[in-house]
Amino acid sequence: ETGVTQTPRHLVMGMTNKKSLKCEQHLGHNAMYWYKQSAKKPLELMFVYSLEERVENNSVPSRFSPECPNSSHLFLHLHTLQPEDSALYLCASSQDHGAGGGGTQYFGPGTRLLVL
């Protein structure tokens, strides 16, 4: 596997379900990101992990819970979602340079989520 992979690629869930999205990066990067992409809206940054610490939580509802067990893996745990949460969820990774700034982000293929 190369680059950034995401599973599952498609997910349909009911509002009472609990599910998790998984992201894995094979680029040796030290920062990982979750984005939400809804129709006709710019990509919305949800969470950022740098060196396995969460450095940004962009006012995301608590029904989304991220987890970063190591620098190569990132999860997004979903619980009691709403239909408006249906979207493409994208994971990205980059190489943080500390005070030198962030590196270029590389994206995974996304998970298409439908909440019924």
Added chain:
Amino acid sequence: GQQLNQSPQSMFIQEGEDVSMNCTSSSIFNTWLWYKQDPGEGPVLLIALYKAGELTSNGRLTAQFGITRKDSFLNISASIPSDVGIYFCAGQGGTSYGKLTFGQGTILTVHP
């Protein structure tokens, strides 16, 4: 917060034509990036610009980082059907991690 205005929102062109799209910002960015997204896939990086005034090419694509650091453009020359997709600009500010602000995207349709 930072906002990016990307235009045009959509373009319908004939194969062989040149394409130009741009992004403007109310804030200064240190890096400008251009991505392309195909249906059902994640954005793929096309060009990265790191210095004001920088002009960079990648095949038929050319992008420039504006002198004011508040704008960037992307040109595609001699378009082909596989250029179809959504093109996003993204600006990266001065945070120590690579937080990006994205434009709304330009939907490109190329007619054979």
